[in-house]
Amino acid sequence: MSPSATTKAPTPEQPGSGAASGALDRYFRISERGSTLSREIRGGFATFFAMAYIIVLNPIILGSAKDMYGHQLDNGQLVTATALTAAFTTLLMGVIGNVPIALAAGLGINSVVALQLAPRMSWPDAMGMVVLAGFIVMLLVATGLRERVMNAVLYGLRKAIAIGIGLFIMLIGLVDAGFVSRIPDAAHTTVPLQLGGTGHLTGWPVLVFVLGALLTLVLIARRVPGAILISIVAMTVLALVINAVADIPTWGLTTPEWPGNPVATPDFGLIGQVSLFGGFEKVGVLTGILFVFTVLLSSFFDAMGTIMGVSDEAKLTDAQGQMPGVNKVLFLDGVGVAAGGAASASATTAFVESTAGVGEGARTGFANVVTGSLFAVALFLTPIATMVPSQAATPALVAVGFLILAGSIKEIDWADHTIAIPAFVTMVMMPFTYSITNGIGMGFVTFVVLRLAAGRGREVPAAMYVVSAVFAFYYLMPALGLT
Numbered sequence: 001m002s003p004s005a006t007t008k009a010p011t012p013e014q015p016g017s018g019a020a021s022g023a024l025d026r027y028f029r030i031s032e033r034g035s036t037l038s039r040e041i042r043g044g045f046a047t048f049f050a051m052a053y054i055i056v057l058n059p060i061i062l063g064s065a066k067d068m069y070g071h072q073l074d075n076g077q078l079v080t081a082t083a084l085t086a087a088f089t090t091l092l093m094g095v096i097g098n099v100p101i102a103l104a105a106g107l108g109i110n111s112v113v114a115l116q117l118a119p120r121m122s123w124p125d126a127m128g129m130v131v132l133a134g135f136i137v138m139l140l141v142a143t144g145l146r147e148r149v150m151n152a153v154l155y156g157l158r159k160a161i162a163i164g165i166g167l168f169i170m171l172i173g174l175v176d177a178g179f180v181s182r183i184p185d186a187a188h189t190t191v192p193l194q195l196g197g198t199g200h201l202t203g204w205p206v207l208v209f210v211l212g213a214l215l216t217l218v219l220i221a222r223r224v225p226g227a228i229l230i231s232i233v234a235m236t237v238l239a240l241v242i243n244a245v246a247d248i249p250t251w252g253l254t255t256p257e258w259p260g261n262p263v264a265t266p267d268f269g270l271i272g273q274v275s276l277f278g279g280f281e282k283v284g285v286l287t288g289i290l291f292v293f294t295v296l297l298s299s300f301f302d303a304m305g306t307i308m309g310v311s312d313e314a315k316l317t318d319a320q321g322q323m324p325g326v327n328k329v330l331f332l333d334g335v336g337v338a339a340g341g342a343a344s345a346s347a348t349t350a351f352v353e354s355t356a357g358v359g360e361g362a363r364t365g366f367a368n369v370v371t372g373s374l375f376a377v378a379l380f381l382t383p384i385a386t387m388v389p390s391q392a393a394t395p396a397l398v399a400v401g402f403l404i405l406a407g408s409i410k411e412i413d414w415a416d417h418t419i420a421i422p423a424f425v426t427m428v429m430m431p432f433t434y435s436i437t438n439g440i441g442m443g444f445v446t447f448v449v450l451r452l453a454a455g456r457g458r459e460v461p462a463a464m465y466v467v468s469a470v471f472a473f474y475y476l477m478p479a480l481g482l483t
Helices: 023-028 037-051 052-062 075-097 109-120 124-143 146-152 155-176 204-221 228-246 278-283 286-313 326-342 356-359 364-387 395-412 417-433 436-453 462-476
Strands: 103-105 180-182 192-195 348-350
Touching: 037 228, 037 364, 052 075, 052 103, 052 109, 052 204, 052 364, 075 103, 075 326, 075 348, 075 364, 103 326, 109 124, 109 155, 109 278, 109 286, 109 436, 124 278, 124 286, 124 326, 155 180, 155 286, 155 395, 155 417, 155 436, 204 228, 204 395, 228 395, 278 286, 286 326, 286 348, 286 356, 286 436, 286 462, 326 348, 364 436, 395 436, 417 436, 436 462
Parallel strands: none
Antiparallel strands: 103 348, 180 192
């Protein structure tokens, strides 16, 4: 899942100033859509700086987890994989889809991969399930079944899933930064979490996180473009200074030290490290299907909302609110999901930060060409990305959690308890059970039960009955001796 971005009106320009001409203009339809080459370039830069934080955050989220064999992914290789897939899929969407919608590793989906899939299987197995989810997205779009899948999950539940993921990644950010920690079993208490490492906030690293969270939220409140990236850069500089002058026992995953040479050859060691069906051997067919379904649900519905929202903001929709050629764009997003898994970067999906570029005037895929090219340049700056401590990057997760909540909570019909209660169950069970799958499953089952109890069983789509039955069976498996 990615955060909302604030847009502003394009800067007025004289007619024809900066206008594209020739083959470039005809291919991308720049003038036809009322844009100019300079606006597309500005938009491409704005989108990149609004979402470049993912180059830092995705490796932190994936790199902090271990698979069932205790293996961790290399941070430098993850930076390469993240930048590479963002560059490739963003360029693909621009050149073929001709829309200013950039793609990168999706926040929320990478949490599913790191915290739910990887601990039950190997990393190649987990990434293989992401690839399978991408293939299914492409198949659903190609066969025209996307509408049926969309209609099977009510709008309110889709929003609740987004909120639950937002709360979940916020909790991950608090834990990874050391702002919240697990109370050890030796304490003999039923309270699971505490403030800081001892019940109090202590240490320079936690201070960096607190200042970073405040700075990020202030910049967002002031509607500063690229707020998250600005905060990450500022807090990384502060962490470098603190680490140079103070004796810090540990920063956790990454110690903020200047790498010397900021340029390095990309390490493509993770590319292609995928096992498509190995995960099913580890967790069983049913659990494997549920894992793939969780990745599919997160990526598919998030992409639908993002694509339609950005296209509407860019005035690319018709009078009925439909986007011409949306199936091609959705198919390319499915390609992005599969490509992200194949590169071990987790699912790559549409980023709502693309609205930052739209706010600068981007209306065509040429803005994506600019954004994708900048991600390609970032491939050679791995040493800089890998010196960013989690305390400087995780404030972004808190901000993302807020932005997702703020953008979705009002879309739920709280007056209808048959949708409000399942939505509530969905969004709270994700962080409380530390599992996105549990949140989705319990929300779906609750929805079906409440609609049946209210005599509104006919309003439940048939596909929802099937999916809820699968989840119910999944929860009963331990009692039935099937695990």
